[in-house]
Amino acid sequence: MVGRxxxxxxxxQVQNLMYDLCDTAINTLNSAMDYLFANDIEGALTIxxxxxxxxxxEEEINDRVILLIAKQQPVATDLRRLMVLVKAASDMERIGDYAVNIAKETIRIGKDEHIAPIHLLEEMRDKTIAMLKSILDAFINEDIEEAKNIAKLDDEVDELYGHAIKTLLSVGVEQPAQLSQVTQLSFVCRYLERSADHATNMAERLLFLLKGKHYELNN
Known part of the structure; x- marks a missing residue:
C-alpha cells in the first residue's frame, strides 16, 4: 500500500471511530433521560x-490523530480534517459528561414523584437527540445543507429551555418544599440545552471542513 x-x-478508521463515539454518546444521553423519566436509579448508575x-x-481518536500527523505529515486539507475530528470528538465527550450529570440528578431525585414540566423535558430531549443524530448524518454524508439546518433546531431547543425554566421557577414559588427538585430539573434542562449547543458547534466545524472558512450558526 502506497503512502497516500x-x-x-x-x-x-479515525472517522469511523468518531462516528462510533457520536452514536455511543447520543444513545447514552437518550438513555440517561429515559432513566430520569422512569426514576430508574440502577439505570442511572450504569450511565x-x-x-x-x-x-x-475520545482518547483513542486523539492518539490516532497525533500518530497520523507525526508519521504522515498531512497536507493542509488533511490536517484541517484531522483537527475537526479531534474537536468533534471533544464535543461528543462533553455530551457523555452531560449524560452523567443527568444520571446524578436522577439519583438525587430518587423515587420522588416528578413535578411539572416533565413534558417539556421530553420535548427538549427529543429535539436535542434529533439535532445530534442530524449532525452525525451530516458528518457521514458531508452534507452542508443539513449542517446549516442545525441552527434552526437549536433555536427550538433554546425556546423550550426558556419555557421550562420559567415553569420550574413558578413551581418553586408555589411549592417551596419542591425547591430541591426544581433545582435538579433545571440542571437537567441546562445539560440538554448545552448538548444542543455542542451539536451546533459540530455543525460549524463541519462547515469549516467543507467550505474552508468559519461560520457562526447561532448568531
Missing part, C-alpha cells in the same frame, strides 16, 4: 459507570 492509500485508510468507555474512545 495508507494515510487515507488510517484516516477513514455513570460506563462513562469511562466514552472517555477512552
Amino acid at each position: 492509500e495508507k494515510f487515507d485508510a488510517e484516516l477513514q 455513570i459507570n460506563n462513562d469511562i468507555h466514552i472517555n477512552r474512545m
